[in-house]
Amino acid sequence: MLEVKLGRESLPRVESRVRPSSVLKSFVTFVVTVVLLVLAFYFLIPVVWILVASTKTQAELSSTGIFSFPAHIVLWENLKLLFTYSGGVYVRWFVNSIIYAGSVAICTCVICSMAGYALAKHKFRGRNITFFVILASMMIPGTVTAIPLFVVEQPLHLVDTYLGVIFPLIASPFGVYFLRIYIRDVVPNEMIEASKVDGASEGRTFWMIVLPIIRPALSTLFLISFIGTWNNFFLPLVLLHNQSLYPLPVGIESLLSLINTAAANQSLPLYQLVITGSLISIIPMIVGFIVFRKHIVTGLTQGSIKL
Amino acid sequence: MDSTLGKRLSPWAFMLPFLLLFVAFLIVPMVYAFYTSLFIHRMGNSYFVGFQNYANAFQDTAFWGSVLNVIKYAIIQGVIMLALSLALALLLDTRYAKFKAFFRLVYFLPYAVPGVFASIMWGFLYSKPLDPLLQMLHFDPLASGAFLYSIVNIATWEWAGYNMTLYAASLTGVSNELYEAARMDGCNEWQLAWYIKIPLLRPTIVMTIVLSFIGSMQLFNEPFLLEALTPVSQTFAPNLDIYNMAFSLTNLPYAATLSVLLGAITIAISVVVMMVTRLFNRAAERRQATALVAGV
Secondary structure, eight states: OHHHHHHHHTGGGOOSSSOOOHHHHHHHHHHHHHHHHHHHHHHHHHHHHHHHHTTSOHHHHHHSOTTSOOSSOOHHHHHHHHHHGGGTHHHHHHHHHHHHHHHHHHHHHHHHHHHHHHHHHOOOTTHHHHHHHHHHHTTSOGGGGHHHHHHHHTTTTOTTSHHHHHHHHHOOHHHHHHHHHHHHHHSOHHHHHHHHHTTOOHHHHIIIIIHHHTHHHHHHHHHHHHHHHHHOOHHHHHHOOOGGGOOHHHHHHHHHTTTTSHHHHTTOOHHHHHHHHHHHHHHHHHHHHHHHHHHHHHHHHHHHHTO | OHHHHHHHHHHHHHHHHHHHHHIIIIIHHHHHHHHHTTEEEETTEEEEOTTHHHHHHHTOHHHHHHHHHHHHHHHHHHHHHHHHHHHHHHHHTSTTOOSHHHHHHHHHGGGGSOHHHHHHHHHHHHOGGGOHHHHHHTOOTTSHHHHHHHHHHHHHHHHHHHHHHHHHHHHHTSOHHHHHHHHHTTOOHHHIIIIIIHHHHHHHHHHHHHHHHHHHHTOOHHHHHHTTTSOOOTTSSHHHHHHHHHHTSOOHHHHHHHHHHHHHHHHHHHHHHHHHHHHHHHHHHHHHHHHHHTTO
16 A cells, blocks of 8 residues: 555656656556565564564463564563573673773774874874774784784783773774874864964864864764674673673673573573563664764765775 | 974874774784794693694694685675665665665664674574474574575675665765766666666775675674574684684684684785776776777
8 A cells, every 4th residue: 555655656756858657657666665665674574573572471482473472461571580680680781881882982082083183184204104004904804813812811811801802992993094084184284283383282282173173073983983892792702701791792692502501491581581681782772873873874984985 | 302302202192092002902912823823732831833733724624614614605695795785775776766764774774783683583583493484384594504594694684784875875976967967868777777876886896895705704693693593513614613712622822823814814815806806897997988989
């Protein structure tokens, strides 16, 4: 029904000289809309499934249809199970995820904007080679350095600490690259020189002139680095063994890995914990994503187009 | 004197915090990984063995099997996903698409879902006891024959919208006049996409091929998560093999050796892909230029 209406709406808007016959055009519009809807359904399936699944008991997961709600919705009971499991360790994981993602995002913005400013607006010996090394390091797959990082962090007593996860993620070559380009293109040299003529120090110029101008780029970098850290799994998996330091993905994985083991046969409601836990972990990301989508898209496209 | 010294030092002062972390947590681990790979552990002692670990790695059929498998995966997944992304971007760029903003948002949404949770959701949808539809169809996506394609589906679901967004952003930069002019000349939407939009997107396509390849070579989360639901071969992907080597078998020097090799292979293949696609592009541009001159 919906598609038929769409087709009619598009009828009056036939434009330009080479107009296909209007019947043909509304037929094509109809077909295209159906294709787009089918694909939208594909991208929504898992999210819809987990919403439905979080309202079921363990037995109902296999006894009822995957997309049909149960007779008695037990979402509230599942949430209670989740938040009271093992002394509320899920809340701890949630807070940990905020700590990791928040501190990495803030520190990345501060440190990368300083480095980006130096590389964009100062001429000094070693500048080009430094920038080249930073660019080249973007080619190195992140997982390749994870195991070596574990080996290096052991003698520094950083394994199994918050800082051990935070430090490696702050040093973002992408952040420096992104802000260097942005500062070079957007901050006028005259403003920096004028500020220096007025007797402002380098630090003051950076703080009072450069930072306010690059605020849009900083909010983009903040979001990208927040999402990247929130989603990161391999690095915390390798570096953390104490479960009270886990971020959400590692925590939920530790529950999932019990499903086919002896613990599953005991009275642990693992399926509900994993399903409800995943749902609650995804919701803030989806909401944030919808709200801040414009900033995220700018960052992804600006950062990658010139790669 | 003082002020010139200060001038010379100040850029480095700005660089210092980044460089410290960059060197300590990226450069040093890489160098140290290489250093570690020159030793073996025996009975709690380390012995320097030169390139012996690399010699062993070259004969390690399990490792090379995993590398070949992940290359196969990278090609299949890359082709399917990028074709879908391109089709979505082009479809949403035609005059026939309605509710563009809504569809763009829905397709891009999985980017916000952490890979771990994408794997969990699809993993449950793949498991027979939870999915009556699969029981009816007698189809098991977690069986060994279908497993690779089940992972292809998860990764495609996660990243198709991201790549579509990159293509869409490159297309919005194009002025509408170009399209109008082409339409005046009698171009239909197919010809518009094939002769104008795809050639314009070529640099972005090359970039997404390389990015997708680097990502695929690092495959870990999806098979690692699905291990909870089905037995997964440790040699399905090199990173599974390396993780297993480091933490189940606690052979860190050999895990470091394989990490170094995997990094080198990934970078080498990325560079080759970039060079080949550049050559291909140049040939295509020349063909187009001659076609234009010939008045086709």
